[in-house]
Amino acid sequence: DRAVTIATPARAAAAAAAPSSSDAPRTERLARESHLRTRGVTNGNKDWGFLSRKVSPRFAAGKLSPLGEGSKKLPQALIVGVKKGGTRALLEFLRVHPDIRALGVEPHFFDRNYGNGLEWYRELMPKTLEGQITMEKTPSYFVTREAPARIAAMSRGTKLIVVVRDPVTRAISDYTQTLSKRPDIPSFESLTFKNRTTGLIDTSWSAVQIGIYAKHLDNWLQYFPMSSCCS
Numbered sequence: 001d002r003a004v005t006i007a008t009p010a011r012a013a014a015a016a017a018a019p020s021s022s023d024a025p026r027t028e029r030l031a032r033e034s035h036l037r038t039r040g041v042t043n044g045n046k047d048w049g050f051l052s053r054k055v056s057p058r059f060a061a062g063k064l065s066p067l068g069e070g071s072k073k074l075p076q077a078l079i080v081g082v083k084k085g086g087t088r089a090l091l092e093f094l095r096v097h098p099d100i101r102a103l104g105v106e107p108h109f110f111d112r113n114y115g116n117g118l119e120w121y122r123e124l125m126p127k128t129l130e131g132q133i134t135m136e137k138t139p140s141y142f143v144t145r146e147a148p149a150r151i152a153a154m155s156r157g158t159k160l161i162v163v164v165r166d167p168v169t170r171a172i173s174d175y176t177q178t179l180s181k182r183p184d185i186p187s188f189e190s191l192t193f194k195n196r197t198t199g200l201i202d203t204s205w206s207a208v209q210i211g212i213y214a215k216h217l218d219n220w221l222q223y224f225p226m227s228s229c230c231s
């Protein structure tokens, strides 16, 4: 019952963009109508039904419990990457679903804050009612060597979602973000190429490194094997 889902931003956007003629508030309308068509896993893994089923009767009947009820739980599903892959958009689309509660910020628990312990991590989470799913997204997990083992130690049943994007446009997006904070960095071209004439790429540059998806996935597959994955 473990799984990695690989999504694309365009597919996730399509899932949440169902048009409506209803007068209901936008969030409720989206939740009712979109059914979040994000593709779940194959292999008959029924646990992923939350990504494709219709909204719960509790919500449809307008009986969603007020915020503040329930208890804080460790996440059962994580968007682990990739940086600049459209992870924020996917999380926002998913959290429209009434059975999903998500942390708004990136907690960076499995990379930077692991020393704080699981209880610290749990305390960050929103409260959930029975049947609701707790999620968070931190794209840097995907390239953090220790992250798969740490997540598996929390629960081998954790659902993992990876949003991938063309590695070249991903690198440009990554570079653009850095450039906006540090306008004095070298040009994209000079960072990308070791030798512009031969076209030799500098694969040690982080913006390129992150895009070598297969290399990072190998590490995840040590702990969350392909037999439980989907694409």
Ligand SMILES: Nc1ncnc2c1ncn2[C@@H]1O[C@H](COP(=O)(O)OS(=O)(=O)O)[C@@H](OP(=O)(O)O)[C@H]1O
Residues within 6 Å of the ligand: 009, 010, 012, 013, 082, 083, 084, 085, 086, 087, 088, 089, 090, 139, 169, 173, 174, 176
């Ligand atoms: N639906 C959809 N389809 C395609 N692309 C999308 C979508 N939603 C967001 N985006 C683009 O994703 C980029 C931001 O990705 P992230 O949210 O993962 O960024 S971050 O890692 O959290 O900083 C950012 O890319 P750039 O605009 O190229 O920088 C967003 O425009």
